Structures are given as structure tokens and as C-alpha cells.
Amino acid sequence: MSPATITSQLKEKFPEAILDITEFADEKILHIKSQHILLVLTALKSAGYNFLADLTAIDNLTLGGFERFAVSYHLLCHETAERLTVKAYVSEEKPTLPSVESLWKTADWQEREVFDLYGIIFEEHPNLTRIMNPDDYEGYPLRKDYPRLGRKERDDFPVVNRGIRKKKPLE
Amino acid sequence: MNPTEIKSNILTTTLESAINWGRKNSFWPMPFGTACCGIEFMAVLAARTDLARFGAEAIRFSPRQSDLLIVAGRISIKMMPVLIRIYEQMPEPKWVISMGACASSGGVFDTYSVIQGVDQFIPVDVYVPGCPPRPEGVVEGLMKLQDLVGEEKLSDYSPASDK
Amino acid sequence: MNRVTEQPIETDKMVLNFGPQHPSTHGTLRIIMELEGETVKKATPEIGFLHSGFEKLGEDLDFNQYITITDRMNYLSPLCNNVAYALAAEKLMDLKVSKRTEYIRVLMCELSRIADHLLNVGMLAVDLGALTAFLYGFRLREDIYDLFEIATGTRLTTSYTLVGGLMRDIPDGYDKAVIKVLDETVEVTNEIETLLNKNRIWQDRTKDIGSISKEDAISYGISGPMARASGIDWDIRVNEPPYSSYEDFDFDVAIALNGDVFDRYLVRMEEIRQSIKICRQSLDKMPTGDVSIDPDLGFSLPPKDEVYNSIEGLIYHFEVTMPNRGMTPPVGEAYVPTESPNGELGFYIVSDGTRTPYRVRTRPPSLMNYSIFSKLIEGHMLSDVPAILGSFNVIAGELDR
Numbered sequence: 001m002s003p004a005t006i007t008s009q010l011k012e013k014f015p016e017a018i019l020d021i022t023e024f025a026d027e028k029i030l031h032i033k034s035q036h037i038l039l040v041l042t043a044l045k046s047a048g049y050n051f052l053a054d055l056t057a058i059d060n061l062t063l064g065g066f067e068r069f070a071v072s073y074h075l076l077c078h079e080t081a082e083r084l085t086v087k088a089y090v091s092e093e094k095p096t097l098p099s100v101e102s103l104w105k106t107a108d109w110q111e112r113e114v115f116d117l118y119g120i121i122f123e124e125h126p127n128l129t130r131i132m133n134p135d136d137y138e139g140y141p142l143r144k145d146y147p148r149l150g151r152k153e154r155d156d157f158p159v160v161n162r163g164i165r166k167k168k169p170l171e
Numbered sequence: 172m173n174p175t176e177i178k179s180n181i182l183t184t185t186l187e188s189a190i191n192w193g194r195k196n197s198f199w200p201m202p203f204g205t206a207c208c209g210i211e212f213m214a215v216l217a218a219r220t221d222l223a224r225f226g227a228e229a230i231r232f233s234p235r236q237s238d239l240l241i242v243a244g245r246i247s248i249k250m251m252p253v254l255i256r257i258y259e260q261m262p263e264p265k266w267v268i269s270m271g272a273c274a275s276s277g278g279v280f281d282t283y284s285v286i287q288g289v290d291q292f293i294p295v296d297v298y299v300p301g302c303p304p305r306p307e308g309v310v311e312g313l314m315k316l317q318d319l320v321g322e323e324k325l326s327d328y329s330p331a332s333d334k
Numbered sequence: 335m336n337r338v339t340e341q342p343i344e345t346d347k348m349v350l351n352f353g354p355q356h357p358s359t360h361g362t363l364r365i366i367m368e369l370e371g372e373t374v375k376k377a378t379p380e381i382g383f384l385h386s387g388f389e390k391l392g393e394d395l396d397f398n399q400y401i402t403i404t405d406r407m408n409y410l411s412p413l414c415n416n417v418a419y420a421l422a423a424e425k426l427m428d429l430k431v432s433k434r435t436e437y438i439r440v441l442m443c444e445l446s447r448i449a450d451h452l453l454n455v456g457m458l459a460v461d462l463g464a465l466t467a468f469l470y471g472f473r474l475r476e477d478i479y480d481l482f483e484i485a486t487g488t489r490l491t492t493s494y495t496l497v498g499g500l501m502r503d504i505p506d507g508y509d510k511a512v513i514k515v516l517d518e519t520v521e522v523t524n525e526i527e528t529l530l531n532k533n534r535i536w537q538d539r540t541k542d543i544g545s546i547s548k549e550d551a552i553s554y555g556i557s558g559p560m561a562r563a564s565g566i567d568w569d570i571r572v573n574e575p576p577y578s579s580y581e582d583f584d585f586d587v588a589i590a591l592n593g594d595v596f597d598r599y600l601v602r603m604e605e606i607r608q609s610i611k612i613c614r615q616s617l618d619k620m621p622t623g624d625v626s627i628d629p630d631l632g633f634s635l636p637p638k639d640e641v642y643n644s645i646e647g648l649i650y651h652f653e654v655t656m657p658n659r660g661m662t663p664p665v666g667e668a669y670v671p672t673e674s675p676n677g678e679l680g681f682y683i684v685s686d687g688t689r690t691p692y693r694v695r696t697r698p699p700s701l702m703n704y705s706i707f708s709k710l711i712e713g714h715m716l717s718d719v720p721a722i723l724g725s726f727n728v729i730a731g732e733l734d735r
Contacts, residue, residue: 024666025425051552053671054680054697063686074669074682074697078552078566081573085669106555109705117389132382132734133284134249141283141390148390150283157251157292160258203355205362205384206731207409207490210453214479217472232356247734250362250383253354279403282387303490 001047001077003028003084010043019066019089027085031066034088034097041073041086041100049075049084052100055110057118058087061144068092069120073100090120099125117142187325194238194264195320198227198313201237201261203254205244208271211303212243220306225313234260239316242295243303245273246286258293264328266320268312269295272302345371352719354383360457362730365708365719372716377708381701381733388735392694397423397497397661400694405491407696408732410453411446412492413482414674420495421578422670422681427663429498429631434623436579438504441512441616442485442494443578444609448519449478450675450727451559451602451609455526458599458724462539467526474522477515484508497661498627498634509617516610523606530599540596544710544722547593555702558677560726563601564593570673577672582619583612595725605675633661662689669697676700676727700726700733 001009007021007028017036022029032040054074061068067089075084090097099122101107111122112131119140122128130137137153139146200222204212215222222228231237234257246254258267269289272278275298277287289295296319299312353364362383368376388407392400404415417439424431452475456468479489485504486492494501530536546556551564561568569587571580588604590597627634633654640647654660665687671680677699684693703726711719 025668052555056695058684058693063692078568105553106702106705132385148282148394153248154286160255160293162294207406210409218469219476245386247385257355280386282391284385284387
């Protein structure tokens with residue numbers, strides 16, 4: 001099913017879920033409310049979009065959008081070779097949305113990555129722990145208000161000396 | 172044995188230079204390859220550059236069997252404790268080559284999760300510049316380390332010398 | 335003797351830590367395995383040991399600066415990353431590049447694919463105890479490095495593309511050098527196949543090891559040669575035109591059906607052959623023209639000669655490189671999938687209309703491919719783990735970014 005047909009069908013089917021449908025560079029983007037994500041993606045999967053290519057998030061702090069965070073899903077239909085982007089908006093106060101791990105196993109690690117880097121919580125995820133950063137890391141580094149150089153995490157290690165060898169004086 | 176035979180069969184040297192000669196010509200490197208530099212380190216070992224010509228081909232992936240740690244690639248905050256542990260597991264005498272810009276200074280990765288130079292936390296003997304260094308550069312770094320080892324004193328290794 | 339073996343041997347579970355510093359992880363992976371005897375009962379992979387903040391860094395660098403960072407992502411085939419990022423930025427800005435640019439990009443991508451697969455097959459063989467294939471492959475890889483060095487100036491971190499063009503054109507006589515290496519590639523691939531294909535040990539250690547079913551491959555988001563080894567007929571070069579003029583070339587997509595380590599090896603070897611074919615075609619049909627960025631767009635750097643010798647050139651150079659000048663894309667977003675040697679490498683760029691991207695996301699094929707690993711090794715023997723891991727070709731730089 002082509003992206004244009006499926007988006008208009010979805011709009012009829014779930015009028016309360018869909019915030020907007022936009023287009024950029026000939027590609028449809030479906031903007032939806034986060035609590036309906038599982039419903040919409042299930043419908044899309046049964047309509048032929050069988051491959052979840054990518055799952056990521058965007059911090060809309062200065063870009064502007066419906067909410068602070070957008071979780072974007074890039075779907076691919078192997079049959080017609082068409083792609084569709086779905087963006088689910090998550091608020092800053094309550095950054096939660098349903099996990100799609102039950103539809104695609106690949107969402108497991110990708111949702112963990114989004115949780116690690118953005119602090120967005122996926123409900124009913126089997127193992128929502130940090131994946132890239134150490135478990136005791138504080139903060140969510142890809143949020144726009146997190147400094148690029150971090151908060152001194154990279155300087156906080158013990159210094160090991162050689163002990164038994166004399167240090168040569170610098171020439 | 173007649174005196175002329177003795178002359179051609181005996182070599183006099185100091186214990187220090189004999190030991191240093193042995194050490195510098197038979198490094199057992201432990202490659203701590205994490206990223207691009209690790210791939211270039213493979214090139215150093217492979218047919219064209221062939222590190223065996225410099226006596227350092229006995230790659231050991233166990234820190235307890237090696238005396239030269241080659242840090243090749245960027246070290247993240249998650250990897251740094253591992254590197255420190257591996258360094259501590261290596262028996263003395265041990266040396267460290269920091270291969271490439273990332274290991275030496277963080278390189279282009281001035282971000283929250285990359286250590287800005289492993290020499291902040293472990294002692295480094297030779298820095299090889301480049302991103303990644305050419306295999307020839309690594310060989311040059313190894314030869315520089317051989318020079319350093321050749322100049323070492325046995326008294327450097329006495330635990331009492333610090334006091 | 336029989337009495338002893340008939341009795342079931344009760345053993346305690348043993349937890350084995352594999353990595354993050356282990357020779358057969360080829361980088362920085364950690365797997366915590368629960369063993370019963372020599373059988374893996376449960377495996378927990380841990381990643382992130384090379385997390386370097388690529389995506390954060392991308393928000394601070396402008397479009398052309400970030401190309402140097404993409405080199406360091408998949409360091410087995412940096413040119414594919416360069417091309418993928420350039421394609422994504424070009425789609426965002428709606429730029430057209432010349433036919434010659436596209437052909438050179440195809441040539442470089444395919445040479446990278448050959449180099450990548452050679453190293454991967456070599457490393458897989460090393461992990462299973464066969465050093466010769468690695469040395470054969472690496473000797474050839476050095477020759478391909480030389481080709482990259484002639485064209486781009488460096489061996490590994492190439493940074494060859496620019497948004498809207500290429501850094502420089504290939505020199506005269508480059509085709510002869512490439513053809514010489516391609517001829518050698520044919521020989522080396524034949525040699526490697528003679529060494530391995532009918533080798534009893536090789537077959538025993540790779541056949542029916544780590545089989546991925548078609549359904550699992552789709553569910554886990556697996557792409558590239560691994561998906562094709564499981565019978566998924568999907569290659570972005572063929573299935574999703576237009577993609578950098580790949581539609582002009584005549585080549586076959588390698589597919590296998592069992593999805594085990596042996597099939598993944600066979601698919602990679604066949605892809606090397608097909609890549610050779612594409613390289614030859616691109617050299618034969620190489621169009622004439624210019625590869626630099628269209629100067630009318632207003633963000634191409636002037637020739638260095640002008641910058642150093644004329645005041646106009648110098649002013650123009652400053653204008654282009656100053657913050658908030660030069661390249662400004664529209665507000666919007668673009669996701670471009672490309673067929674990298676590991677699978678679908680996608681760049682997702684969100685722009686807020688300024689000189690630097692608002693968000694740069696990489697869809698790393700290694701991450702999705704590796705996510706099935708724990709499921710795959712459960713029930714296998716411990717000694718099969720390096721074989722399965724080797725056939726995945728996990729690149730930590732891309733996995734963790």
C-alpha cells in the first residue's frame with residue numbers, strides 16, 4: 001500500500017491519534033500522539049510495513065514541535081519498497097510511551113538506546129536498562145540541555161603509577 | 172683452549188646492556204585495539220609491514236604474558252576501567268605505546284564519553300601521531316621505544332629507589 | 335568404559351565472561367555466558383564500550399565537517415559512510431550531483447565492499463584457526479588501500495565526499511591501477527575459496543552453525559549480507575532506485591537459503607565477485623565532467639590558488655566558512671538508506687535551517703545485526719561462539735557510535 005493511501009486510511013480509522021501528516025522531500029511523515037503508537041504501528045505492520053528499519057528520538061527543545069520529544073520510527077515495506085516515517089510525541093513531564101518490542105524484536109535494543117540517551121521510558125519493555133553508557137551514568141547525553149563535553153565524567157578515574165620505576169626527568 | 176680461541180669466543184658486556192638488548196628486541200605486545208587504529212595495527216602485523224622484522228610479532232592477548240601495551244583507538248568512559256585493570260595485570264617490566272590521536276589526546280572526539288588522552292591515567296612511553304598512523308609510523312614508534320629501553324638502568328627497577 | 339559414559343554427568347552452571355578485551359571480539363564487545371559443560375545456556379551481550387558521542391558531535395559540526403567523523407564509524411569501509419552521509423545531506427538540501435561524481439562514488443563504495451568482505455572472511459578464518467586466508471586477504475587489502483591513497487590521500491580515514499560533490503577527481507591512469515588490483519582480487523578470491531570451500535574442518539565448523547530464519551531476520555531488523563544469507567531477496571542497490579546511479583549497472587544479488595555461518599561466508603565471497611563486476615563497468619562507462627560542487631550554490635570553497643593569490647578569493651573563502659554563512663538547508667528531515675557492506679546504513683538528518691544539523695542519527699547495521707546474537711548462540715557449543723561472532727562482522731565503532 002502506498003504511503004499516501006495508508007496515511008489517509010489511518011486518518012479515517014484513528015482520527016484521535018493523528019496530529020498531522022506532513023511531507024518533506026517526497027516522503028510522508030505521520031505525526032501521532034504517543035499513547036496510540038502501538039495501535040498505529042500494528043495497523044501499519046498488517047498493511048505491509050513489515051520491517052522496522054530505525055527507531056530513534058529527537059529533542060525538540062529549540063526546534064519546536066507538538067511536544068518536547070519525538071520518537072521516530074522508520075518503516076519499510078519489502079514488497080513495494082516504500083518507506084514511511086512515524087513520529088510519536090512525548091511530553092517532558094511524563095516521557096513514557098508503549099514499547100513496540102512485541103511487534104519487532106529489533107525495537108528491544110533501539111528502545112534501550114533511546115532510553116539511555118534521552119531518558120524516554122518505554123512501557124512494558126522487557127529490560128529497559130542503559131546500553132551505551134555505564135549503568136551508573138547520570139543524565140541523558142543527547143538531550144539538548146546536556147553539554148557536549150559532559151559533566152566531568154571523562155576526568156573521573158584513578159591515576160595509575162608505575163610504582164617501581166623511576167620517572168625520568170624531562171629534558 | 173688456546174688464547175686466540177678464547178678471544179674470538181668471548182664477548183664482554185654489562186649485565187644491564189645484555190638484559191636491555193634482550194628486552195628491546197623481543198617485545199611481546201598486547202594490542203588493546205578498539206577502533207580504526209586496531210585495524211591499522213592489523214596492517215602492521217600483516218604481510219607488507221610485518222612487525223616480526225622488529226622482534227615484536229609475538230602478539231599475546233593476555234596481559235599476563237605481555238610486556239608492551241599498545242593502546243590503539245579511542246577509549247570511552249566505559250572502557251577506561253578495563254584498560255586500567257589490564258595495565259595493572261601486566262607484569263613488570265612493561266611499556267605503553269599510545270597509538271593514534273584518540274588514545275593520545277581524544278582526537279576529534281571531544282565529547283562527554285571519550286577519554287582525552289590515556290596518559291592522564293596510565294603512564295605512556297611513546298606516542299604515535301596520526302589518525303590513524305600509517306604502519307610505518309607504528310614501526311617508527313616501536314623503534315623509538317627500543318631506544319628508550321636500551322637506555323634503561325637496572326637500578327630503575329629497584330623498589331627501594333623511590334625512597 | 336561404557337559404564338562411565340552412560341551415567342549422566344551433572345555439572346554446575348559456570349559463568350564465563352567473554353571480553354571486552356578478547357581477541358575474537360575484534361574490538362570491544364562483552365558477552366556474559368552461562369555454560370553447562372561446554373554448552374551455552376544463556377548469553378547476555380553488553381555493548382557500549384566504544385560509545386564516543388558521534389551523534390552529539392554531529393550537532394556541533396557543519397555538514398562537511400561531519401564527513402570526517404563518519405570515516406571513524408565503520409572503519410572497515412569508510413568510503414561507504416562518506417557516501418551515505420553525503421547522500422542524506424544532498425536529499426535534505428535537494429542537490430543534484432554530476433553523473434561522474436555518482437560513478438566515482440559507486441566505484442569507491444564497491445572497492446570498500448571488497449576490502450571489507452576480504453577482511454571479514456580473513457578474520458573469520460583466523461578465529462577458526464586458519465591464518466593463511468587472512469594473510470592472503472590482507473595483502474590484497476593493502477593494494478586497495480593504495481588505491482584509496484591515490485584518490486583520497488589517506489589509507490583509511492578518507493573523507494572523500496563533500497555534500498554536493500567530491501573532494502577531488504580521480505587522477506589520470508587511475509583505471510589502469512584499479513583494473514590491476516581487480517585482476518588480483520579475482521585470483522585471491524579463488525585462492526581463498528580453494529583453501530576454504532571444500533575444507534573439511536571449515537565445513538564442519540561453519541555449516542548449520544548459527545542459522546537465522548527468514549522471519550527472525552525481519553523481526554530483528556537484520557539487513558545486508560546476513561539477511562541475504564537467510565533468503566531475503568533485498569538489496570537497496572537494486573530494490574530502491576534511485577541510489578547513486580546503481581540502476582545503470584548490471585549485477586546480481588547474492589542470496590543463500592540456510593542462513594548459517596557458511597552461507598554468510600558464501601554470500602560475502604559472491605558479493606566480492608559482483609563488486610568486481612560493478613567496478614569494471616563503472617570504469618568502462620565513466621562519464622566525463624566535473625566532480626566539484628556547483629559554484630552557483632554559493633557554498634563551494636574556491637580553489638586554493640585563488641584564496642592565496644587574490645583578495646576576492648580570500649574574502650569569499652572566509653564568507654563560506656564563517657558561522658551562519660554558507661550552506662543552509664531548509665527546515666526538514668531526511669532519512670537515506672544505503673547498502674553498506676554490513677547492511678542498511680542509514681543517515682537521518684533533521685535540520686532547523688542553520689548551518690549545523692539539528693540531529694544526526696546513524697542507523698547502524700551492526701547494532702541491529704548483533705541484537706540477534708544472544709538468541710543465536712544459546713544452545714551452541716562455546717567453541718562455536720567465535721565462528722558465529724566472526725560471521726556477523728560487528729564493527730564496534732558503528733555499533734556504539
